[in-house]
Amino acid sequence: MASQNDPDSPARLFEARRKIFPRKIDGTFRRLKWAIMIVTLTIYYVTPWLRWDRGAWAPDQAVLVDLANRRFYMFSIEIWPHEFYYVAGLLIMAGIGLFLVTSAVGRAWCGYACPQTVWTDLFLHVERAIEGDRNAQVRLQNAPWGPAKIAKRGAKWSVWLLISVLTGGAWIFYFADAPALARSLFDGTAPFVAYGTIAVLTATTFILGGFMREQVCVYMCPWPRIQGAMLDEKSLVVTYKAWRGEPRSRGLKRAVEGEAALVPAGDCIDCNACVAVCPTGIDIREGPQIGCITCALCIDACDQMMEKVGRPIRLIGYTTDADEKLARSGQPALSPVRRLLRPRTILYFAVWAAIGLAMLFALGNRARIDLSVQQSRNPVWVRLSDGSVRNSYTVKVRNMEARPREVEIAIDGAPGVIWNEAGTRESAGRTVRMRVDADQVAKAQLFVAAPAAGDARQPIRFTVRALDGDGATAAGESYFERPEAGQ
């Protein structure tokens, strides 16, 4: 790279982006990238369209974030806002999973699975299909604007835009019934926020995937900085094996000559193929650097060269720092098992698995009916005309099943009677019935009256019991309060 700062001229504070034209390449890792791209994009675009029958009272979309009703559906699992810790747990697992993967196999996330990488890759393929490979692209870039250039650029940007719209469009289907939303999108009756979200995501996909590309990875993304802390000497990183490649031999012929003349010549023929294919435009031979997303395309490129010149492949390869030291001293590399199983990875895996198991356990045992009780404090107690004392409570019953349920609330621990706001003291008994709609919280004001004689503060329990099916129960604790003597 040329000097960015000429010491004699004033320092340039801002640098224009160097345009990168990654060359097409085929090989093991390229095919792996293809496979991962197809799988991840398919999951992304198809998931909202999967159906899942939950009966008449709940949406039948397999994965649905129902913000309006504050429910999160994922196949047979339904998450309520108060169960958000499941989502938090998943996020923590994703985080620790990233630590685990990074410490084991390096920045695999960056190279293969990150949305920025996947969509940039897709956009690069579109670009190559329309403008041709690296050399044609450079030529087009340098050509003056004319009909041909306008046509090609126009076609490329149109396809990018189409992909961007589809990408932004797919996102909103996770938040509403997909077929209905799709229809309303076309007849113009979808909510404004739907169009707005599509517009914003289209813009970000178009700009970040089409134009910003590696700038996102290098300047905007915090992960490379964080992941750096996860890497150690046993993590896989894409490495140019300088001890094998240097000194570079400037072309095949010279390499052969060099060997004949017993001049030491490394395996690197300085063909720059590794630089030409790199989507972030870096030269891996300069050593590990933040711009390297470990996509391994340079490995494919260099392997092709090594095969052509009849040298062993993997002059550039996935290697660990520890293996590099061993290789320099001529020792064999560590076995993959010894490399993968070390305290750090085992610890990450243990934490990751423990959270997962705890969540599965909690998920399997969670109650689908729930009761919370809050005692009214204004006034705390009321004296009734027969001399007894009355307290009032706000009771919330959560029916977390996708069907309406009839429930019965009973009091336990106070020798009194109970009624609700639709009833009156005349209709009081020991239990109150109510109906809770499918997947809803029902709130009721309950009144409990008991004789004035007794403790000033007596524990009381409300139990709710479903009157149908499994007869699920739940209980809530509170107190029954009486005036102090003399009041």
Add this chain to the structure above:
Amino acid sequence: MADDKRIDEATGTRFVGHEWDGIEELDTPMPRWWLWTFYASIVFAIGYCIAYPAWPLMERATAGVLGWTSEGELEAEMARERTRSAGVLAEIARTPAEKILSNPRLLRVAEEGGRSAFKMHCVQCHGSGAAGSSGYPNLNDDDWLWGGDVATIERTIQHGIRQPGDDGTRMSMMPAFGKDGILTAANIDDVVSHVRVISGQERPSAASRRGVALFSANCAACHGDGGQGNRSFGAPSLTDPIWLYGGDRDAITRTVTNARYGIMPAWVGRLDPATIRMLAVYVHSLGGGEATPAPTPTPSPAPGNGQPK
């Protein structure tokens, strides 16, 4: 500084001149798009200041060409809310109060609407929890001077108690037995003793026994022979532990001597019918409300659908 001129061999980039533990910072230029983003932010900020209220002046801020204000936004939102709730309020105004009790949807709306109207208009006398205080009845308890079913409560709110100038108001007046010289202080003392006996606060005594006859002659007409009260006159029951002005000797003596003349304003004309109805439902829902008296059953023909049972 001389250091500023030093160049890093490997990258050809100028050193900033700082060093930490042997690590030196390079003066790497920022990317150009960052600069553009910065300029765009400045342009946005200028545009924002022109479009929206921004610069504080002496009286108020610059108006902004869009004419947006937070008050205007609030006003628009309130107007939207008024249109949104107009339907259900009309429905409440149409539905008799006791029908609302058996309609869970309207009940919920009426309770909430009544709760907020209560906070506006009623807490000054009845307290924020409707627990009242001396002279202002507790609306949570089940002791009702004029009746506690929802329709009766609604009528009380509409016309108030002893509201001058309202023909429908609840009217009654207890004589000031002492002030007007109907009873002597000693008589009053005897009556008070009797009242405290029937309300279970005192044991019978010579005074209370003297009070029995005085009570039937002067008080029973309104309060009933046993002192159980009479709702047609709003005469309180004297046998329960609930006292509007206090049940101790002193308070009762003052009541009998001077009489009480509590006034509650009539709300009809000041509040719309839907609000009054919601207030009635809310007050009824506080837990002291009574069931509407059951209608006298009228014999109806046996249900038949043409088939023998």
